[in-house]
Structures are given as structure tokens and as C-alpha cells.
Amino acid sequence: xxxxxxxxxxxxxxxxxxxxxxxxxxxxxxxxxxxxxxxxxxxxxxxxxxxxxxxxxxxxxxxxxxxxxxxxxxxxxxxxxxxxxxxxxxxxxxxxxxxxxxxxxxxxxxxxxxxxxxxxxxxxxxxxxxxxxxxxxxxxxxxxxxxxxxxxxxxxxxxxxxxxxxxxxxxxxxxxxxxxxxxxxxxxxxxxxxxxxxxxxxxxxxxxxxxxxxxxxxxxxxxxxxxxxx
Amino acid sequence: xxxxxxxxxxxxxxxxxxxxxxxxxxxxxxxxxxxxxxxxxxxxxxxxxxxxxxxxxxxxxxxxxxxxxxxxxxxxxxxxxxxxxxxxxxxxxxxxxxxxxxxxxxxxxxxxxxxxxxxxxxxxxxxxxxxxxxxxxxxxxxxxxxxxxxxxxxxxxxxxxxxxxxxxxxxxxxxxxxxxxxxxxxxxxxxxxxxxxxxxxxxxxxxxxxxxxxxxxxxxxxxxxxxxx
Amino acid sequence: xxxxxxxxxxxxxxxxxxxxxxxxxxxxxxxxxxxxxxxxxxxxxxxxxxxxxxxxxxxxxxxxxxxxxxxxxxxxxxxxxxxxxxxxxxxxxxxxxxxxxxxxxxxxxxxxxxxxxxxxxxxxxxxxxxxxxxxxxxxxxxxxxxxxxxxxxxxxxxxxxxxxxxxxxxxxxxxxxxxxxxxxxxxxxxxxxxxxxxxxxxxxxxxxxxxxxxxxxxxxxxxxxxxxxxxxxxxxxxxxxxxxxxxxxxxxxxxxxxxxxxxxxxxxxxxxxxxxxxxxxxxxxxxxxxxxxxx
Numbered sequence: 001x002x003x004x005x006x007x008x009x010x011x012x013x014x015x016x017x018x019x020x021x022x023x024x025x026x027x028x029x030x031x032x033x034x035x036x037x038x039x040x041x042x043x044x045x046x047x048x049x050x051x052x053x054x055x056x057x058x059x060x061x062x063x064x065x066x067x068x069x070x071x072x073x074x075x076x077x078x079x080x081x082x083x084x085x086x087x088x089x090x091x092x093x094x095x096x097x098x099x100x101x102x103x104x105x106x107x108x109x110x111x112x113x114x115x116x117x118x119x120x121x122x123x124x125x126x127x128x129x130x131x132x133x134x135x136x137x138x139x140x141x142x143x144x145x146x147x148x149x150x151x152x153x154x155x156x157x158x159x160x161x162x163x164x165x166x167x168x169x170x171x172x173x174x175x176x177x178x179x180x181x182x183x184x185x186x187x188x189x190x191x192x193x194x195x196x197x198x199x200x201x202x203x204x205x206x207x208x209x210x211x212x213x214x215x216x217x218x219x220x221x222x223x224x225x226x227x228x229x230x
Numbered sequence: 231x232x233x234x235x236x237x238x239x240x241x242x243x244x245x246x247x248x249x250x251x252x253x254x255x256x257x258x259x260x261x262x263x264x265x266x267x268x269x270x271x272x273x274x275x276x277x278x279x280x281x282x283x284x285x286x287x288x289x290x291x292x293x294x295x296x297x298x299x300x301x302x303x304x305x306x307x308x309x310x311x312x313x314x315x316x317x318x319x320x321x322x323x324x325x326x327x328x329x330x331x332x333x334x335x336x337x338x339x340x341x342x343x344x345x346x347x348x349x350x351x352x353x354x355x356x357x358x359x360x361x362x363x364x365x366x367x368x369x370x371x372x373x374x375x376x377x378x379x380x381x382x383x384x385x386x387x388x389x390x391x392x393x394x395x396x397x398x399x400x401x402x403x404x405x406x407x408x409x410x411x412x413x414x415x416x417x418x419x420x421x422x423x424x425x426x427x428x429x430x431x432x433x434x435x436x437x438x439x440x441x442x443x444x445x446x447x448x449x450x451x452x453x454x455x456x457x458x459x
Numbered sequence: 460x461x462x463x464x465x466x467x468x469x470x471x472x473x474x475x476x477x478x479x480x481x482x483x484x485x486x487x488x489x490x491x492x493x494x495x496x497x498x499x500x501x502x503x504x505x506x507x508x509x510x511x512x513x514x515x516x517x518x519x520x521x522x523x524x525x526x527x528x529x530x531x532x533x534x535x536x537x538x539x540x541x542x543x544x545x546x547x548x549x550x551x552x553x554x555x556x557x558x559x560x561x562x563x564x565x566x567x568x569x570x571x572x573x574x575x576x577x578x579x580x581x582x583x584x585x586x587x588x589x590x591x592x593x594x595x596x597x598x599x600x601x602x603x604x605x606x607x608x609x610x611x612x613x614x615x616x617x618x619x620x621x622x623x624x625x626x627x628x629x630x631x632x633x634x635x636x637x638x639x640x641x642x643x644x645x646x647x648x649x650x651x652x653x654x655x656x657x658x659x660x661x662x663x664x665x666x667x668x669x670x671x672x673x674x675x676x677x678x679x680x681x682x683x684x685x686x687x688x689x690x691x692x693x694x695x696x697x698x699x700x701x702x703x704x705x706x707x708x709x710x711x712x713x714x715x716x717x718x719x720x721x722x723x724x725x726x727x728x729x730x731x732x733x734x735x736x737x738x739x740x741x742x743x744x745x746x747x748x749x750x751x752x753x754x
Contacts, residue, residue, distance in 0.1 A: 006556055006563030007366075037469050073558040074463045081466065088621040105558050109466075118323030118363065120555075130487035130544075135496060137548040138323060139503020144510055144552070145365050146317050151511035169517045171646030173527065174655050176515070177536075177648075178626050180508035181659065186318035187500040189283055193311040194379060195303060195335035198495045200504060201343075202656050321500065 005070070005185040009062055011114040016060035016114045025220030028111045034223040036101050040096030049103050053110065060114045067113065071105040078102070078186035117141055119206065126205065136202060139187075147180055164199035232256040233293050233387050233415050234280065234309075241275060241286030241439075249275040249287055252438035257387065262409075262416040264426035264447055267436030273419045274314075276436070279391055280417075281306050293386055298346035305429030307336055310414075314392040316372035321413060325351065327376055328364060332383040343382075350382035351375070354408060370401030374408065381412070388415045394425050423451055423458075460611050461553060461568055464561030468618040476613070483547060490541035505537060506545045510552075517644050519734050525640040530572060530607070531580025531599040532645050536652075536660055539581040546573035554662065571610040579606035593646060604638035608683075620686030625638030 004106050010017075016024070031052070038045050057064055078101040085094035112120065118138070125134045154172055164172065188196075238429035241250040249273050257263055268295035278284040281327065282302050290297040292305045313319050321327035326347050351357050353373040354415050359367070368374060373393065382389065390409075394402050406428050409416065420426050426433060426447050433450045435443040443450060451457055490498065497753035509529035516524035517744075529549075547569050553559040560568045580603030587595035608631070616622050650660055 007363075028562065032464055032561075033469070036467075036472070036563055037465065041392055056702055070558060077461075077463060078465065081615075084621060084623070084626065087683040088623070090621065097458035097465055101463045102465075104464030104561055104563070106564050108555065109558065116363070118327075121323070127263065129714040130484050132487040132491050132496065132499065133483060133547060134504075135499045135505060136502045136544055137322065137551055139500055140506035140510070140545075140548045140552060141556075142321060142323075143317075143504050143507040147504065147507040148514065151514045155514055155516075163518065164516065166519075166643075166647065167651075169515055170644070170651040172515050173512055173644075173648045174651035176512060177508060177652055177659070178655050180504050180511075181501075181656075182313075183318060184504040186313065186315060187321050187504070188497065189278075189330075189501070190311075190319040191321070192283060193281055193306060193313075194383065195306045196331075196497075197303070197335060198497060199498070200496055201331060201334035201340075203581055213640070 005066065006109075006112055007117075010116045012061065014059060014114065016110075016215075019114075019215050020206055020208050021115045021209070021214040022127060022206075023117045023212040023219075024111050024115055025120075025123055025127070027223075028107055028218050029224045030220040031107050032104050033133055034227040035100050035107075038096075038100070038227055040092040042230060045230040046096070046099045046103065049223075050230045052222055052226065053103065053106050056110055057106075060110065062113055064191075067106065067109055071102060071109050074101045074105045086095060122206065141159045143183065146183070147176070150179055151176055179230075232292060233259050234417070235289075235291040236279075237289045239276070239279060239286050239288035239290065241279065241284060249439055250279070253288070253439070253441055255441065257417060257435065259386070259415050260413065261432065262418065262430045262432035264433040265417060265419040266421075266423070266426065266447075266454075267442075268435055271436040272439040273436050274391055275439075276421055277311065277391055280307050280389060281311055283311075293453075297310050303336075307332075307383050308385055309387040309389060310383055310385035312373075312376050312380055312388065312390045314395050316369070316376045317364075319376040320367075320372060321344070321378060324361050324363055325356065325378075326360040328375065329379045329382045332379060336383065340390060340411055346382045346384070347378070347427065350378040353381060353412075354378045355404075368401075369396045370398070370404060373397060373401070373405060377408070386414060387417070388412065388414045389419070391419045393418065394420065394422045394423065411448075423447065423456060427451075460572065461550070461560030462571075462611060462614065464563050466561070466618065466620065467564050467567060467614055471618045472563045472567055472612050473643055475570050476563070479566035479569040479574070483543070483569065486540045486543035486574070487545075490521075490544045498561075502541055502545050503548070505533065506548045507535065507544070509545070509549055517640070517647075519640050525637065525644065527644050527648065528572075528576075528604060528641050530576040530603040531584075531596070531641070532648055534577045534603075535596065535599065535645075535649060539577050542577045542581070543573045546577055547571075559634035567611075567614050571607040571614075575610050576603045576607040579603050582658045596649050597642040599648045600642035601638040604641045605634065608634040608638070616745050 030048070035049055038049075054064075055065060078098050082094040082097045085091075085097060115123075121134050121138050125131055138229060158168070197202060198211065234255065236253055236255040239250050239253040239255075240248075243249050253272075253276060254286060255276075265276070267273050275284065279286055279290060279297075282297055284306065293308050295301045295305055297305060320328050322331055326344065329347035329350055330340075330343040331444070333346045334340065338346070348360065349359065352361060354376065356371065356374055356378055359371070359375075364372065364375065367386060377388075377390075388409075393405060393409075397405060402422075402425060406425060409429055416429070418426060418430055431449055433445065433447045434441045435450050435456075445453070490502070509527065509532075512529065513526045516526055519525045530542065530546055533545050536542075537545065550560060550565065550568050550573060554562055554565055554568070580599040583595045583598040583602060587598070612622070612627070612631075649660065
């Protein structure tokens with residue numbers, strides 16, 4: 001599965017991994033906003049952002065090439081629109097579009113590669129995202145492996161019997177739906193068996209340290225500095 | 231006094247099929263009983279009645295408490311169900327939180343629930359994996375974590391539905407050793423005769439929604455030719 | 460259709476982030492019906508299902524295949540509020556874990572697919588399912604994709620991405636095919652699901668309030684108008700909104716222009732955002748007015 005790598009990265013140890021998820025979310029937003037509002041023509045600014053990211057990747061002790069290759073997943077879509085811009089004689093914006101989308105993807109990847117999903121979701125809950133949404137995202141992520149595995153086995157079984165027809169594909173979809181539905185009932189049953197009475201217990205809040213504040217402020221200042229000065 | 235006492239339990243599925251047709255059953259404290267029987271003979275349906283997940287006719291008493299709505303919370307803390315699919319039982323973000331889920335539902339303060347969860351995880355030999363996410367565990371580890379989730383509620387009865395499913399032979403051996411060391415009364419629903427023989431002092435055999443026979447595992451296996459060979 | 464970061468201008472992604480949050484809050488509250496969280500495992504697993512369902516390929520013509528997008532199917536199976544929450548969760552995981560869609564543009568993507576797409580997928584079912592069930596389900600699938608795409612194009616246009624008319628028509632044609640495929644998949648899947656277990660799908664409610672019909676009509680009109688405006692005049696939204704946009708709307712963002720950076724396209728996008736906010740506000744206001752009168 002493609003996200004196995006991120007899961008593995010997020011559980012390593014480094015200065016960045018140790019920071020509170022809220023500090024990292026704040027830093028990411030500051031960086032993304034700076035990148036998004038940078039004028040297309042300011043080449044040096046984009047180089048500055050790239051340097052910031054490179055420093056962060058080094059601090060997080062993450063594999064540079066693998067991370068960059070993953071972030072490059074945005075490039076095909078970006079390239080399509082860049083071509084349109086290029087032929088509309090907006091060459092600076094064409095290049096800037098590629099740079100912005102790629103830098104933003106690397107930055108986002110850096111957040112999820114240094115923060116385990118449970119921590120990230122807890123931070124989002126503390127930051128007042130609707131609790132139901134956070135819980136649903138958690139369950140989605142938890143069962144993504146499980147349900148995808150089922151879908152993959154079904155696809156394997158189907159392809160060993162030749163190409164799927166439209167109707168039988170719909171049948172496969174319905175069976176997958178049925179199994180998912182049963183699994184959801186099973187989960188709910190297991191919750192009831194352990195005394196669930198309608199509310200998930202509140203999770204322990206993380207501790208905010210001085211180093212988290214320092215990291216957040218440094219990241220914001222660096223992003224703003226590159227945005228304004230370069 | 232038996233910890234489980236069931237009399238005349240009947241249950242009909244919404245589609246009309248008779249799943250349980252008059253079950254009488256007792257489980258004594260500390261006893262380990264194997265529940266054998268063909269697929270669809272009513273074993274799992276029976277087990278789901280014991281903590282009120284399904285409601286049929288007849289009477290059920292758990293540790294002297296009648297199975298009624300007002301007793302449900304207490305009964306669910308006394309009888310721990312471990313389901314066949316561990317993935318369905320481990321739904322919280324980390325092991326520690328998952329195992330603390332039950333105690334916190336009992337209304338326990340967080341520190342106390344976490345302490346209990348730690349104790350339960352150490353009991354099943356997983357004290358070092360507290361902050362792991364459930365999807366990073368092997369099948370054997372998942373099974374033991376699921377058992378810890380139930381043990382953290384300090385139940386008097388453990389009910390395990392097909393506990394050896396998807397475990398390799400060493401995993402099965404470890405599970406048997408773990409269960410043997412636990413003092414609770416146990417009900418093992420299983421197709422695994424070898425596993426049942428290793429743990430259970432008594433067996434009941436389900437057939438078409440009734441307990442058709444009772445005896446040692448050996449007697450049941452011999453009587454119903456319940457072997458692979 | 461997942462817009463990455465770097466595509467939308469600041470006023471556009473900002474406006475949609477600001478719009479998406481309260482809309483999500485409302486959807487979450489409605490999906491929860493009170494304070495109970497018993498639906499959580501079902502909604503989460505359904506999100507995983509839609510993810511996994513994309514691995515099942517539906518043959519469409521020789522050599523090509525499509526897959527389920529899912530907004531209409533979820534809306535029919537779970538109701539629109541829960542479907543919005545599930546689609547949002549999917550978009551969040553796609554943006555975070557699969558680099559599919561951006562973070563700043565998440566609000567826009569949520570609006571396009573989890574809110575507008577889900578509503579467009581549900582409304583035909585809600586309005587027409589008694590009389591023309593099959594066509595309602597098919598239409599829901601078609602509209603969910605079309606409306607999402609139309610909004611995505613409008614946002615890109617408002618951000619100053621040039622939309623040569625021929626290219627726009629080509630891609631709208633492309634999306635139309637995709638929409639028809641989604642309609643067919645949704646219809647086939649719903650049929651197969653009902654054969655397995657008829658209890659899964661929510662029966663559409665018996666009475667339909669006139670408010671809903673109005674909102675449906677307005678949504679359709681908006682989608683069509685959006686496409687027309689975007690294709691006729693790349694600057695159309697500016698013409699539409701600029702004179703009526705109140706001055707305070709420009710004020711918080713005026714800083715950009717003071718610095719004199721890329722002012723022509725920024726001003727255009729600002730006007731675009733103002734236009735979108737005005738349209739959205741008008742819809743909200745009208746919806747509330749109509750529903751109050753009908754209540």
C-alpha cells in the first residue's frame with residue numbers, strides 16, 4: 001500500500017517528530033500561505049522556500065529522494081495547467097504554478113511524515129474541527145487497510161476469471177459494500193460489548209512545551225522573512 | 231452459584247429462521263467450557279445473548295444478575311466477549327487507548343483507566359507496545375491485544391469466539407498458555423478440537439439451536455465424529 | 460478534480476475555507492442527530508469502502524474503464540449530511556496521505572465535492588425517486604460529478620487561470636462523459652445493493668417541501684450559469700460582482716495591492732471571490748426565506 005512509507009516515517013525519532021502536532025500544523029499553514037501569496041516572478045523567494053524545506057527534511061532525518069518523489073505526484077496535474085498558462089503567454093506564472101504546487105506538496109508531506117496520524121487527529125480535535133469529523137477520519141484511516149485488502153482480493157479473484165463486465169463490477173461493488181456494512185456492525189458490537197454508551201472517551205491532551213512554541217515562531221518568521229524579503 | 235445461568239433461551243432471526251431453540255446452560259466459576267458444533271448451529275448467536283447484544287426469550291443470569299436493561303452496563307463489565315475478528319475489536323488509535331476504552335466507559339477517571347490498561351497489556355505480554363497503532367500488529371499480537379481490552383474491565387467471565395482464527399501454530403500455543411494462566415471462567419467457541427482439548431474440562435455440542443450433548447471434549451469428539459480425519 | 464495547492468489565488472481558497480468550515484459544522488451536527496456517536500464506525504468504514512471501491516474497474520468502451528466517485532451513492536445510502544462528513548474525511552485523507560488535493564485548497568475541494576457534489580447527487584433522488592426512481596439515481600450520479608467540476612472550473616477561473624474557450628469546452632465534454640459513467644455506475648451499484656439487502660438504502664422522504672425544489676432549481680441554474688460565464692468571458696465574474704461588492708470586502712486584503720504585486724490578476728480573483736461569496740450568501744438567504752415561509 002502506498003501509505004505504508006508515510007506510516008513508517010511518522011514513527012521515527014527526530015527534533016521535528018517530537019514537536020507538538022499543533023505547532024507543526026501552524027507552521028505548515030504559515031508556510032503554505034507564504035508560498036501561495038508569493039509573486040510568480042520572485043524566483044529567489046522560491047529558492048528560499050526550497051532551502052527551508054530542505055533544512056526541515058534534514059532535521060527530520062527523512063530520506064530526501066523518496067520524499068521528493070512522493071511529492072512529485074502533484075506534478076502531472078500541475079504540468080497540465082502550467083502548459084495552458086505557458087501558451088497563454090504567462091510564462092512566469094506557468095513556472096510559478098509548478099513551483100508552488102510542488103513546494104506545498106513537500107511541506108504537507110513533511111507534516112504527515114513527522115506526525116503519527118493519531119497525534120495529528122488529536123491536534124485537529126483540539127483545534128476545534130467538528131469532533132464527529134475527526135472520529136470519522138480516524139475510523140476511515142483505521143479501516144482503509146482492511147477494506148482495501150478485501151477489495152484487492154476481490155479484484156484478484158475477478159481478474160483470474162477474465163475481464164469484469166459492467167454488471168458484475170456493480171455486483172462486486174455491492175458485495176464490498178455488504179462486507180463493509182457487516183464490518184461496521186461488528187465494530188459497533190465490539191464497542192457495545194465493552195460498555196460503549198454513546199460517547200467516545202476523551203483522549204489525553206498532548207503537552208505543549210516551550211520548544212513547540214519556539215519551533216512554531218521560528219517557522220512562521222522564516223516563512224514571512226522569505227515572503228517579504230526575497 | 232454458576233457465573234452463567236441460561237434457561238430456555240429461544241431466538242428467531244428477523245427473517246423467521248429459528249436460531250436458538252431452548253438452550254439451558256450453566257458455567258461454574260473458574261471452569262473452562264468448549265462450545266462445539268457445525269457452522270450455523272447457533273453457537274455465535276448464543277454467545278451474543280450473554281451480554282445482551284441479542285435479545286431472545288428465556289432467562290439469562292450473569293453472576294446472579296438478571297439480563298435486563300438496567301443491569302446491562304454491569305453485566306458487560308462482568309462478561310468479556312472477544313470476537314473472532316480482532317480488527318473489529320481494535321478500533322482506537324493506539325493500543326493503550328484501545329485497552330483503556332472499556333474502563334473509561336465504566337466511568338473510570340483517565341489515569342486509573344490507563345493504569346488498568348497498562349496492567350492488562352503487561353498481563354498479555356504486550357507492555358512494550360503501548361503506543362503502537364493496532365494496524366502495525368501481527369495477528370497473534372492483535373488477538374492478545376483484544377483479550378487485554380477485555381481483561382482491563384476485570385471481568386469474571388471470558389467468552390472467546392473462534393480465538394485461533396488466523397493464528398499460526400506458535401501463536402496458538404502462546405494463546406493457549408495465556409488463557410490457561412488466566413483465572414476467569416471461560417467459554418471457548420471453536421472448531422479447533424485440538425485447542426479445545428488443551429484447555430476445556432467440559433464441552434457442549436450445538437445442533438440446530440439446541441445443546442445436543444454435553445461431556446468431555448473427548449466424548450463429544452468421539453460421539454459426533456468431530457475430527458478432521 | 461482535486462485542486463492542489465498553488466492553483467487557487469489567496470482570496471479564492473480563503474473564501475472557500477471560510478465557507479466550508481461552518482457548512483461542515485452543520486453537516487456534522489445533522490449527521491450526529493443529537494450527541495450520540497454510534498454512527499461513527501459506520502461512517503468511517505463507509506469512507507474506507509468508497510476509497511477501496513475505486514479499485515474496482517468498470518469497463519467503459521474498448522480499453523478504458525471508470526470507477527466510482529461515490530458522492531451520490533453515499534448520499535443515497537447514508538443521507539446527505541452523513542455523506543458530506545464521509546466525503547470530507549475522504550478528501551482530508553487524500554490530501555494528507557496521498558498528495559491528492561492541497562491543504563489550503565481543501566475548503567474549495569470540500570465545497571465542490573463533499574457539499575455541492577453530495578447535494579447535487581441527492582436532490583434528484585429526493586425529488587424524483589417516487590415517480591422515476593432509476594432516472595433519479597442516474598441523474599444524481601451525473602449531477603454530482605458535473606456540479607463538482609463546474610465549481611472547480613469556476614474557482615480556477617476566478618483565480619485567474621486562463622480558460623481558452625476551446626479547452627474549456629473540451630474538458631467540460633470530458634467531464635460530461637465522466638459524469639454519465641458515474642451515473643451509470645451509481646445506478647448499477649444501487650441496483651446490485653438492493654438485490655443483496657433492500658434495507659441498506661434510505662427511502663426518500665414522502666413529502667418534499669417547496670423550499671427544496673427551489674434550492675434544487677437555484678443550484679442547477681447556478682451551475683449552468685457558472686459554466687456559461689466561465690466559457691463566454693474569462694473575466695465574467697468580475698463584471699458580475701465588481702460593482703456590487705461592498706468596499707469592506709476589499710479592505711482586509713487591500714495590502715496585496717499596496718505592495719503592487721501582480722495586481723491585475725489578484726484584483727480579478729478578489730472580485731471573483733467576492734462574487735462567489737455574494738452568490739453563496741444570496742442562496743443561503745433565499746433558502747432560509749423560502750423554508751421559513753413554507754414552515
